[in-house]
Amino acid sequence: xxxxxxxxxxxxxxxxxxxxxxxxxxxxxxxxxxxxxxxxxxxxxxxxxxxxxxxxxxxxxxxxxxxxxxxxxxxxxxxxxxxxxxxxxxxxxxxxxxxxxxxxxxxxxxxxxxxxxxxxxxxxxxxxxxxxxxxxxxxxxxxxxxxxxxxxxxxxxxxxxxxxxxxxxxxxxxxxxxxxxxxxxxxxxxxxxxxxxxxxxxxxxxxx
Numbered sequence: 001x002x003x004x005x006x007x008x009x010x011x012x013x014x015x016x017x018x019x020x021x022x023x024x025x026x027x028x029x030x031x032x033x034x035x036x037x038x039x040x041x042x043x044x045x046x047x048x049x050x051x052x053x054x055x056x057x058x059x060x061x062x063x064x065x066x067x068x069x070x071x072x073x074x075x076x077x078x079x080x081x082x083x084x085x086x087x088x089x090x091x092x093x094x095x096x097x098x099x100x101x102x103x104x105x106x107x108x109x110x111x112x113x114x115x116x117x118x119x120x121x122x123x124x125x126x127x128x129x130x131x132x133x134x135x136x137x138x139x140x141x142x143x144x145x146x147x148x149x150x151x152x153x154x155x156x157x158x159x160x161x162x163x164x165x166x167x168x169x170x171x172x173x174x175x176x177x178x179x180x181x182x183x184x185x186x187x188x189x190x191x192x193x194x195x196x197x198x199x200x201x202x203x204x205x206x207x208x
Contacts, residue, residue, distance in 0.1 A: 015041065025146040035106060039096045040143055047092030050203040051085065078155060083162045087206050090144045091166035095199055098136030098170070102129050109135045115194060124178070128193035133174055141167045169206055173197045 015037050016022065016030035030037050051062040060081060101109035111129035144163045148156035174194045182188030196202075 023147045026143065029143060029146055035108065036097065036100075036139065039100045039106070040093050040140075043093035043096035043140070044089055045092075046096060046199060047085070047089040047203075050092070050199055051088055053200065054203050054207050078158050083158070083165075084206065086144075086159050086162035087166035087169070088203055089166065090140055090163040091170050091202055091206065092199065093143060094133075094137045094140030094167055094170045095196065095202065096136075097139050098131050098133050098196060101132040101135055112194065115192075123189045125189060125191050126193065127191040128179075130194040131174060131196045133171055133194075133196065137167045137170050140170075166206065169202055170196070173202050173205070 016027050016034070018024075018027070022030060048062065055061045062085070097106070097109075100106045102111050104110070109132055112132040112134065113130075115126040115130055141163065145160055148159050173196055175197060176192050177195045178190040178192040180187035180190055
C-alpha cells in the first residue's frame with residue numbers, strides 16, 4: 001500500500017481531544033507531536049479498512065471496530081477479535097509513520113541509512129531510500145501503549161502484548177528490493193534497498 005497525499009487530512013487543529021477516543025496521556029503526546037498525528041489517524045483508518053477487507057466473507061466483519069472512534073478507542077474485551085484489532089491498529093500506525101518518513105513527509109525522520117554503502121560480493125550496492133521501520137515502529141508502539149492503564153491490569157497487559165505483536169510484524173515484514181544495472185540488462189551489479197510489504201500482506205499474516 002502506498003500512502004497518497006490526497007488520502008491524508010493534514011489539519012491537526014482539534015485532533016488532540018477526548019472525543020476522538022484518545023486517553024489523557026495520548027492527548028499530551030498529540031499536543032507534543034502534532035505533525036505526526038495525521039499519519040497516526042491515517043494508520044488507524046488503514047487498519048479499519050484492511051480489517052474489513054480481511055473479514056469481508058466472515059460473520060464478523062469488524063463492525064464493532066467500525067462503531068468505535070478511530071483513534072485509540074477500540075475493543076477492550078479479551079477476545080480474538082480484540083487481539084487482532086489491537087495488533088492490526090498498532091501495525092497500521094507504525095506502517096504509515098514509516099512510509100511518511102521514507103517519502104519525506106515528516107521532517108523529524110528520513111530513510112534508514114544503516115545499510116548504505118554496504119556491498120555483498122562486489123555486486124550489490126545499498127542505495128535508494130530504505131523504509132525506516134525502527135523509527136515508525138518505536139513511535140507507533142509508544143502511542144498505542146499510552147492508552148493502557150499505568151496500573152497494568154490484566155486487560156492492559158493483554159492489549160500491550162497484542163500491540164507488540166503488530167509492531168513485531170512490521171519489523172519482520174521488510175524485504176530487499178533491487179534494481180539491475182549493466183549493458184542490455186545484464187545485471188552486472190544491483191542497487192538495493194529495504195521496503196515494507198504491502199499492508200494487505202501484513203494484515204493477512206497477522207490473521208494467520
